[in-house]
Amino acid sequence: MIRVLDKLLLFIYSLAIGVVSVLAFSAAFHWLPEKWINDMTRDLYGNVKWLQVTVIAVSAALFLLSVRFFYVSLRRSHASAPSIDQRTEFGDIRISLETVENLALKAAGRQRGVKDLRARIHLGEAGIDITIRAIVDGETSIPVITEDIQKSVKSHVEEITGIPVSVVTVFVANIIQTANYKSRVE
Template sequence: MNFFDRLLLGLYSLSMVILFVVVGLVAAGWTTPLDLLEFALFKQDQRIAVGLVAIVFILISLKFLINSFGTKNEVMHALIKESAMGQVRITVQALENIVKKSVLQVRGIREVQPRIISRPEGIGVFIHVIVAPDLAIPQVSDEIQEKVKENLERIAGVNVHAVKVLVENIATDMKVRDRVN
């Protein structure tokens, strides 16, 4: 869902919440909104404005309804190779698993959360890690970047544009599980 659709959905949802709060208050006996609605529909200009607002809400509702039946449920993938025989694709989840395996080979890594972004110039890899307290973060980050780039290019055949590492936290326990290559 793009930014415009998210913004539209947010505004639509907020409007629906306000509308149903007012409907609930009217059902509980509050009569002021009914008086305002009667006043809004009394004059021709005001009826046109209310009608236009209703049409906008109907169109937004139809857009969301049509989008809900769309065929955009296909698995996200990255194009690896195209030949006369066809295309070879690999899922983002498979790429993330390669990243996890690569990062966990680095000594002192506790947790890994990768995210893959496919771009025309290659894939971007964003990695959140939790490391052991006794590690030098610059050296560990360099090692992670090298291993991830090397393994993705070797195993999956993808062009790696960038590997960014965020050390999200330092583990508080002193037990360091060394990973074996």
């Protein structure tokens, strides 16, 4: 949510700075009438309260946005690749979620009748939650193939990583239509 807000603020900031720079550029090349600039300056220093309030509000907003972006640019990003951290007697072990995802795909891909796979990994309370999305050939029983995928993925990931797998969910998205061509004899 904060990243979306920062992107929106950056867009507004860029737009405002762009408008100010075009006005300054135009004034420097005398593309704006001198009377218009003199009238604007006189109104700003005169009794035109709405103009004074508007300039103060826009200037304050741009200053606050500048401070925000300065802070964001100096802030250290602690965002690294999501991983599962374990501590052993010899030190720390970090296994990326991408590694676990690839292990799950490898185990699921060994099953016959599976044509296309995708995996998502979530860290749950009792271990890893793995969701496998599969497209199957339509020749194999779906309950049998999904159970085989679940068993295979659970045992393979637990064996390789040492991390308990709490749930393996298999979502069969579709089946592949195999083309059966019958030869025609005349």
